[in-house]
Amino acid sequence: MQVAVVTGAGSAIGRAASLRLSETGFKVVAVDFNAATGEETLRLIREQGGEGLFVQADVSKEAGVERYVKAAMDTYGRIDAFFNNAGVLQKFTLLENLDISEFDRILNVTKAAAIEYVKKGVRVNAICPGGVDTALTQEVPAMMQESGYVPEEFPNMRIGRFADPTELAEMAV
Template identity: 30%
Template sequence: MNQLAGKVAIVTGGASGIGREVALQFANEGSKVVIVDINEEKGKEIEKLIKDDRGSALFIRADITNPYAVNELYSKVEETYGKVDILFNNAGIFLEGRLTHELSFTEWKKLMSVNLDAVFLMARKALRYMLKNGEGVIVNTASAVSDVGYAQQAAYTASKHAVAGFTKTLALEYSNHNIRVNAISPGETETPLIDWYSKEELEAVLADYPIGRMAKPVEMAKAVVFLVSPDASYITGTNLFVDGGFTAK
């Protein structure tokens, strides 16, 4: 407990799924938590949960694919907390599976704007605060498919490969400034992103997982807490696969 006492952490996509659980775990570890999402109702719910447990939280509704909205977001964080120590770059979307020739450019661009452009915009701004602080930690959400191909998910797979490469590059650029950058690559997790699966499709997907089940969001959150904690002080540029053996297979 209290591994993150005094730290200010931003969690994008913090209103549900993995982001929600990470926000709660960060608060349990003593961090002041900024929850960023477009879902105001659920975002405020998480803010209230943390405050009711005597933690410190701020919900900000923002479209983080918009650079102006990102700048405004960080201004609110600075006004409230004065600094940024941790960024969990987690917001992402998923498209219904289809072959690449059936994928529209509009769909491709929409997914890339959330899964990749927003990661760049949020990290770029956070790095400026971290350079001023003389330290910081960023964790980006990649995916179990950030290291393999995945049929009928060209846009999603490409975006997550890009996030993995972006993570390694940031680690190289900023390690000498005491800023660590890592990625987490979840396997199938019980979040709203899997809601579009039919029962049969989900069974087929889980057949690819040696561990034989989906992950709980808390299992991902514990890995993220580790990566941002002092226990991971010598870890940077790593893509941590928390995928039930999917990529091993």
């Protein structure tokens, strides 16, 4: 038995990954702060014959993280994979207007975890997609208008279309 924790499991990429992980045999601990959409993901997992649980939690709060890790350990006694997928859209802004210390902090946290735990058999990888067709990207045109920042082209969308959440799910699995 293998157990995967998926955060942001109530929507697009997180839901697709939860369903795909379940199909491949994982028990899925679905986490989201939106209880209605998170419960719906659990229902879909069960509908396709899978098993899991839903935990409502805010991943940006330590107490929230403790709650879903405890729920996973109490129920299954192990966690084999985390898909730390929950995320929000930040205001569109040019790189030059970003606070560099915040930018560095975010990147360094990813790197440090990968280096510190690799010898303990824990792999830490990041998926950095271009545009994916989800609720999050539906907000982009309005946010661009509001910020006044509209790039001439989207260099990370050379594929010429938005990716589908299932393509990201496959990569996560």
